[in-house]
Amino acid sequence: MESIFHEKQEGSLCAQHCLNNLLQGEYFSPVELSSIAQQLDEEERMRMAEGGVQTEEYRTFLQQPSGNMDDSGFFSIRVSVSCGLWFKLWFSENSEYINSKMKETLGFLFQNGRFVEAE
Secondary structure (H helix, E strand, O other): OOOOOOOOOOOOOHHHHHHHHHHOOOOOOHHHHHHHHHHHHHHHHHHHHOOOOOOHHHHHHHHOOOOOEOOOOOEOHHHHOOOOOOEEEEOOOOHHHHHHHHHHOOEEEEEOOEEEEEO
16 A cells, blocks of 8 residues: 655644645645735735725725735635645535545545535
């Protein structure tokens, strides 16, 4: 039997460990995930600017911390699904659905009651 890659949990780097364990190798580092999170932050900033950079809503948005990462090692589910893998995002706790997809699915990522299916 081949060995199974398991990246042990360090800090709050759940997204990194989850992706690397799913893919069975050291594919993503905190630096790479941070870069993806920063790209998502910039896309969000650009979308917010479309409403006007002088608006109170935009100025308030700029004062908020990133929703895609923080200093603890947290990365949002958006970062995970932006890693170049093919994912289906589901907002369900339906275990029957998960069981029906087991044979054709590479894996599942769970976060706060939501799951992401990797094909």
